[in-house]
Amino acid sequence: MNCGARSSSLLGSFCDHSLEEVNSMKTCAYYKKNQPLFVEGSLQRGVYCLNQGKVKVFTRGDEGKEQIIHIAKEGEIIGFRAMFSGEPYKVSATTLEESNICFIAKEDFLNMIDTNPALRNGIMQELSKELGDRAVFITNMAQKSVRERLAFSLLILGDIYGAEEINLTREDLANFVGTATETLIRLLKDFKDEEMIEIHTRKIEIINKQKLLHLAGK
Amino acid sequence: MNCGARSSSLLGSFCDHSLEEVNSMKTCAYYKKNQPLFVEGSLQRGVYCLNQGKVKVFTRGDEGKEQIIHIAKEGEIIGFRAMFSGEPYKVSATTLEESNICFIAKEDFLNMIDTNPALRNGIMQELSKELGDRAVFITNMAQKSVRERLAFSLLILGDIYGAEEINLTREDLANFVGTATETLIRLLKDFKDEEMIEIHTRKIEIINKQKLLHLAGK
DNA sequence: TTTTAAAGATGATTAATATCATTTTTTAAA
């Protein structure tokens, strides 16, 4: 078996077995941990469908420090944003763990969109939603303290990792929150002392979601 | 005369006189300064076409402080992002100066998109581009100092205001940069002392773009 | 299993920026 990912979203169904049309044009592959799918500045050849695993989507600041914009999980399509802009990638994507990922060539993908209005609407909806999410993200970055942002980030990661424990290096977590690694480590200890999380070496378990929600200002 | 705005973009042509189809379904109106077009959380009824003037697009953080995401100028369509997401507005839009703005009802706009592939592609391109821009914006917010962000912001505003001088309250400018008003005022003075800008009461003139570019880290 | 490298943690210090209080200037209204 290769492509077993499901999602309730319009877009998610795209990668589904049921679409024979898709099945015939995609090539699936195994990716190991820390393997790049594509790199900022390069030209796009197609889109990636994440069947199994996690992928970080990030940009690099002037000093090369990563800012993680999004962490994709099973069922997500990665890299379709650059498909319509006509520009090179503005972000990079790299696996965070062993993953199973299918690739669909640009022309095949665009062709499908032209002939499939439901898919097209799903894409437009997704683009719009993300645009709204990023406006909120920007506001959080600009106005919240690092402590509040960490609470907020842990909640997002909690949703992404679901039943599993959050499993990221301290550096990746810092690059998601937008802070220095040392600051992040200190705050994680505070959160542990305040009994919001438990730390199992590098894995993080949320034990008081309510308290995190309150801290994040929701 | 009412609608005189032009733009070289695919989308810009939408508001153009030449599209008789558009002309017949839009209603133009005069907006005075600080008049809202729509407010975060409300449901969308259509899109706005800015013929003359400036509009700020912003979200509010938990303490009610505005974070300006974008400043729209002549020729831009405002609020079409929420059109496809099916969600209420995640941002608010308010005029920054006297403006002339046309409104096109949601059903008319969606209908046009269904029947006009070029327009549709223009929209998808615009959505994708902005998504990329916002990834960069997030990274700037997370990694750059306020000083660097001010330089960056002034350059963006320089492009928006073109031949005119930048004309915003200190508070709006602070809310665009993502800082406290007092901090912004102090930094503006520094920039003046370092001969990067000139300040004419509330208007700001860029006199050394090169230096600003260097500071912004480009 | 031992060795090495990477990741995580901690302490001390500095720098940046927010906050609060107050004053001055500008703009708009009476």
Add this chain to the structure above:
DNA sequence: TTTAAAAAATGATATTAATCATCTTTAAAA
């Protein structure tokens, strides 16, 4: 034109978070 209100500016102080240096633990490789 005077008055009131809003915007801009300034000073003092507190706080947050970055930076640099070092040490410990964990994971991976020889």
